[in-house]
Amino acid sequence: MGSSAGSGSSYDYAFKILLIGDSGVGKSSLLLSFISSHVDDLAPTIGVDFKIKHLTVGGKRLKLTIWDTAGQERFRTLTSSYYRGAQGIILVYDVTRRETFANLADIWAREIDLYSTNQDCIKIVVGNKVDKETEKMVTREEGIAFAQQYGCLFLECSAKTRENVEKCFEELALKILEVPSLLEEGSAAMKRNISKQKPEDHASEVGGCCS
Numbered sequence: 001m002g003s004s005a006g007s008g009s010s011y012d013y014a015f016k017i018l019l020i021g022d023s024g025v026g027k028s029s030l031l032l033s034f035i036s037s038h039v040d041d042l043a044p045t046i047g048v049d050f051k052i053k054h055l056t057v058g059g060k061r062l063k064l065t066i067w068d069t070a071g072q073e074r075f076r077t078l079t080s081s082y083y084r085g086a087q088g089i090i091l092v093y094d095v096t097r098r099e100t101f102a103n104l105a106d107i108w109a110r111e112i113d114l115y116s117t118n119q120d121c122i123k124i125v126v127g128n129k130v131d132k133e134t135e136k137m138v139t140r141e142e143g144i145a146f147a148q149q150y151g152c153l154f155l156e157c158s159a160k161t162r163e164n165v166e167k168c169f170e171e172l173a174l175k176i177l178e179v180p181s182l183l184e185e186g187s188a189a190m191k192r193n194i195s196k197q198k199p200e201d202h203a204s205e206v207g208g209c210c211s
């Protein structure tokens with residue numbers, strides 16, 4: 001289920017962001033931590049879920065629709081279509097479980113190649129659960145090396161302590177704002193929204209809003 005701010009809220013750009021990675025790495029927790037500043041113990045996601053968050057970065061008002069996909073294999077067939085039109089993708093691994101890091105290359109980067117429709121889409125690799133310092137199995141240097149190899153941004157964070165959680169989404173959004181082709185899509189979505197609110201203006205908008 002999605003939540004959204006009340007109608008009448010305005011923004012400069014609307015972006016679609018996707019969270020992917022193995023089951024249990026903390027995708028839903030990161031999203032909850034970002035949206036509501038607290039984390040509960042969550043059950044595995046079934047299929048897909050999304051939340052809407054408004055924020056201002058780089059002087060622009062953004063509406064982020066953040067899609068939280070299930071990591072469990074049995075739900076994967078449902079989630080491939082959610083890559084479509086995403087301007088940003090967050091690849092999450094658990095710094096205490098090495099296999100979740102290996103699967104970024106073996107599974108998740110491949111899924112992006114298969115399903116992502118935006119060539120210019122911005123990606124960020126996020127190592128979550130850094131609060132579990134003594135159990136850490138993947139070093140920051142390894143994370144950075146992987147991210148560089150795949151042309152992604154990189155951050156380590158904790159959904160639990162909220163360390164770097166906002167930064168993950170803000171850095172991704174800032175980078176999207178630097179890419180003209182992604183901005184164009186973001187603003188087209190805004191135009192459609194405005195024309196929905198003001199039907200009388202629709203005719204004059206039609207020529208300009210086709211993507």
Ligand SMILES: Nc1nc2c(ncn2[C@@H]2O[C@H](COP(=O)(O)OP(=O)(O)OP(=O)(O)O)[C@@H](O)[C@H]2O)c(=O)[nH]1
Nearest residue numbers: 023024025026027028029044045071129158159160
């Ligand atoms: N210590 C610690 N635990 C975390 C952190 N983030 C998530 N967890 C825990 O890890 C477990 C899995 O978190 P989820 O957010 O459900 O993981 P998910 O990636 O959404 O999993 P799927 O929905 O199955 O794909 C939960 O018990 C969380 O409380 C973190 O930063 N630190």
Ligand SMILES: [Mg+2]
Nearest residue numbers: 027028044045
């Ligand atoms: Mg989940």
